[in-house]
Amino acid sequence: MKKYSFSMAITIVLCMVLLGLCMGIGSVEITAGDALKIISCKVFHRPLPASIDRSTVSILWSIRLPRALTAFLAGGALALSGVIMQAVLQNPLASSYTLGVSSGASLGAAIIIVTEFTFPVLGRFLLPVFGFAFGFGTVLIVLALTIRFDASMHSNTVILIGMVISLFVNALMTLVSAFAGTHAQQLLLWQMGSFSGKRWYHTGILLPVCIFGLILLLFYARDLDIMSFGDEQALSMGVNVHRSKLVLFLLASLLTGITVCFCGTIGFVDLIAPHAVRKIYGSFHKRVISMSFFIGGAFMAICDMISRTLFSPREIPVGAVTAIAGAPFFVWLYLRGNKR
C-alpha cells in the first residue's frame, strides 16, 4: 500500500482538479477565483462580493456545481459496482448491469412515463423511486432464481440467469415502448442518460449512498481479493462466500439502481474505471475500490462536461459520450495489457 500512497494521493488531487475544471467550463465563463469565492461564501454563509454577478452565482451554485457533483458521484457509484461484479464473478468483463438492474429500472420508468401514472406523495421522486423498485426487484428475482438452481451461486449461473432475465425484461420494455406514442422521445432520452437538471437534492441522496457503499466495500475488500480467485479457494481460506456474495450483489444493485433511476443507463464507466485502476495500482482491492471511485467519478464528470459543451447549446446524451470515449480506451487498455 505504501508503495502506491504517493501516486494515489496525486491521482485523487488530479481528479478533484478535473472536477473543478468541469464546473468552470461552460457557455458562461467563470474564473477559478470567482468560483472559489462563490463556493466559500455559500459554504460559510458569508455575503457575496458585489463584483460577482448574481447570475454567475446562480449558474455555478445552483446548476453546475450540483450537476458536476452528481455526475462525479454517479460515476463513482457505477465504478464501485463494476469492481464488485468483476471480482465476485471472476470476470473482468462483468458489469454492474449484469444482474439486470438497468433493464428493470428502465421498465419501471417506462411504465410510469407511458401510463402517465401519478402518485402525489412521491412528487418528483416518482420516476426514480419506481425505477429503483423495478431495478431492485429484477435483481432479487435474478438472485432468487440463481439460489433456486444453484445454491452455491456459481458465477456462471449468476451471469446466465442475469442475462436471461435482462433479455426478458428488455422484451417487456420494448412492448411498453411500442405504446409510448408521444412519450417515445422522453423515454429514449431517459434511457440514454443525462445529468441535465440535476439539483442539490440529487447530490444529497447520492452522497450518503456512495459513502455507505465505499465504507461497506472497504470492509469487504479482502473478501473481494480472495473471491477473485474463485469460490472454492475463497471457501478454503475462510470466506463465507454465500453471505459475502449476497451482500455484495445487493450493494452493487443499490449503487447501480440509484444511479440508473436518477441519471438513466450510462455504460462503460463501470467497466473502464476498475480496469484502468488495476493496470496502474494492481488488483489489491483496498486500492482498487478507493481509486476506482475517484477515477470513475472524474471520468463521468468529464464526459458530462463534454456532453453539454461539445455542441452547445445543444446537449448530447452522456451515455453516448462515455461509450464513444470508453470503447476505444477499453480496447487500448486491453491490448496494452496483452502486450505485457
Next chain:
Amino acid sequence: MRHGSENVKNPDPERTDTAGVYAVSVQNLHAGYGSREILHDLSFQIACGSSTVILGANGCGKTTLLRALNGSLSSTGRIQILGQDLAKMKRKEIACAMSMMSQISSVYFSYSIRETVELGRYARSRRTGLSSHDRDMVDQAIEMTGLGDIQDRQISQLSGGQLQRVFLARTLAQETPIILLDEPTNHLDFRYQAELMDFLKSWLKKKTSMPDGTEVNNTLIGVFHDLSLAAGIATDMIFLKDGKLLKQGHKGEVLTPSILSETYDIDAASYMKETWGNFLQELGDPDR
C-alpha cells in the same frame, strides 16, 4: 485409520496430543454435484500426524472427497474435523483447522506473489491489517517455497510451476494443522517435486498451534496420480473406486499389486514390472 469405526478415539495416542481425537472422521458420507451423487457411503478416520494419500482412477471422486472434507461441497453424513462437526463449524473455524490447495486454475486478476500469500492469513488476522506474527508466517511460507527473490513479481507473469508454489505458500501461510493437497505436483519439474516432497515430510514432523493455543500434529491428506510420489509421502492410503471405498489402511498393508489392479482395472504387477523394472534397470547403479 480404521474403516467404519463408531468410536472416533485415535487408536494410536502417541501420534496426537489433541485429546485423542482424529484429524478427520467421516461417517456415511454421500456427496456429489446437483442430483449426481459421486461419493457413496464413505466411512473412515484419519489420525493426527498421518499422511494419507487418496488413490483411484480418473473420475472416481478423489477431488470430490477433498471438497466434501473441506466443506466446499454440500454432502450428507457426518464429517468431523479435530473432533468438531464440520456442519456446525463456521468458515473461519474450518479455515483455521484445514487448508486446501486446489488444482491451479486461471488467474483473472493479477496480484504480487506477496499479496497472494498474505491472503492466506484471512481467517487468522484482523480486518484492519496483518500483525507481526501474520507477517512472519507469510515470510516463512515465501521462504519455504523458494519465492523470496521474486515476491514482488505479479502472479500473471509466472509459469504454472511457479504459480503452484505461490498457492502452496498461501496454503502454508494459512497455518493449519491439516492440509489437503489436490495433485500438488502437477506443474512442478523434477527438482521442485523432490523439494516439495522433502518439505512435506519435514512439515509432517511438526505441530501447528490452533487459535486457542492447542498444539496439533500436522496431518496431510493428498491426491497424487504419481504412484511413486504417493508411496514416498504416504503413511496411509485410501483407495476409491466408482465413488466407493475400496480399501484403506497403512501403506505397507494396502499398496499391493492386487489392490492396484482392482483400483485401476489393469494388470498392475505386469505393468510395474515392465515399466518401472526397465526404468530402474536402465537407471542402474545410483552411485555411478
